[in-house]
Amino acid sequence: MAYVFPKFEDLPSVPNAPQGCLWGFYDKDCRKDEIGSINLLTPEVVKEASSEIQTGRHVQLDWPLDSLKFPTWGRKIYFCDRGGIVGRGVLIDMVRYWAKIGQDAPDPWGSYEITVDELEAALADQHGTQTKQGDILLVRTGYIQRHNAASDPERQAGTQANFRSIGLAPREATLRWLYDRHFAAVVADNVAVEALPVPPDNGYPSLLLHDWLLVWWGTPLGELWDLEGLGGACSELGRWTFFLTSAPLNITGGAASPPGAIAIF
Template identity: 45%
Template sequence: MSDTLKTTQDRISAVAATLTGGLLGASHEFPAFDAAPKVDGEPQGSLWGFFDKDGNKDEVGTLNLLTPSVVLAASHEISTGEHIQLDWALHNVEFPGFGRKQFHQKKIDMNESGNLKYMDDEIYINTQSGSQWDSLKHFAHQATGKYYNGLTHEQAKTTDTNGIHNWCERGGIVGRGVLVDWLRWYEHKNGNAPSPVSKHEISVEELEATLKWQGTTLRPGDIMMIRSGYVRWHDNASASERKSGTQENGIAIGMQSNEKSVRWLYDHHFAAVVGDTVAFEAWPPKFEEGWCLHEWLLVQWGTPIGEMWNLEELSALCEKKGRWSFFLTSAPLHVKGGIGSPPGAIALF
């Protein structure tokens, strides 16, 4: 990297940090994990009610951190205009797991009358069978059956509460994305990485080591992404390997589910988290231990989880540029009460 470019990036980072810190500190004074107000029936560290306003229950969780000033600060990440879409092609997951249906497209010739030649198409997708956002009504706390901010499973079945339409109506998801390229760090340090269809648990220590190796600093309100190698594995696997690894095997690499991970995620106050693997966290978690990240992120804090995003081209560009932060936009499907959605995500440099 040239000295001029590095100086420019340092200046941009300083301005962005000032803007982010100034507004975030003024608008959202988070209590320490152990000092968070107790929510009846929920574990210590729950943020139910934290974002409520004027007597109305909040339905967007930590996306509240993406205020205009935070987004403006994130926009300073754009310097060259290069951009990458992070959605995996919808047809890519050849053998969806967990009993989900495959993607299907029907191309329709609309020239039945012979007057006009034009085409339509119809598609079927299960919103959990490819690159996706999990909404705040996708996964409940398994012991209580409750979703973010107290929504019960019975209510979730019959109402639009906590649906993805709330994200769309606040302008989508726009902010500073940060890639934690764990795979590149691991292979640089250790050689071959663990199989993405094994339950390798990526620890906080490994994430911190990756960030230090990259020279990347996290900020409150970031959209944090972890590259584990799942998409790379799938893109290079045979059909039989894919079927075995995705449809016949419910095991996948991801972030470790334990108390240290939960506290680390809480302390960083991410707007959202993303992975290139099936469930973001190593799957399946040990629900009985109480540290399932889905239950903490989606349920206790209202933090959206992105899964199976294609971070391969992004990784290569970050490595080329020597920086792992960027401006991120995401436009989920505007479906009332939506439970999952392709992200429609673009990283801009």
């Protein structure tokens, strides 16, 4: 059974939270929910997603743990009781789209904001790929492609010494686009999913997609997933949907983990 979501502006107000907060939406039988939009991955949704397996081909999406040699924000170089995250993945391959229309791809180590219009145009160019409630969205920005092709000095300048990154535009239009599609999780190959730095809030308590997805909606975020092989497989097969599994490390209360992700076609 699909959840029925109110319009963004019609969501019940939550004290001390911005309009659009989904706290309490998934509560059931007087029990406080703790897994947010993972609730969208119902047995029915997972079973339907298994129909994406048609060839048996599979692609691992974990970037090797030692790949990012110069992490930002002082990070070191190094929730699972539900059985991981399993469902239908949908890739929006922005790198492919920019090449297809003859546009020079933006520098992934710059603060380029991918707009809703660009996301929609890329989906349309992928044979009209459609998204649906409970999908796991993946966006290929070219960040890892740039990193893999760079020298160590370039990597250090582009990551550790740089607080800019390509990503989804941290704008109200993006928030509403994501809300209207009710993804179970949102993933990108860049450092933060959203573009950095984040602009002024323009009247919202925050335009950080991190705040909205993780805090207000309970939607898991995936960063620095290796989508290079996935992009190639999707282009070769002419389809950008697939069965996706992700098994984070089984650490109670853990806030981050390697994704343990595999896409199966």
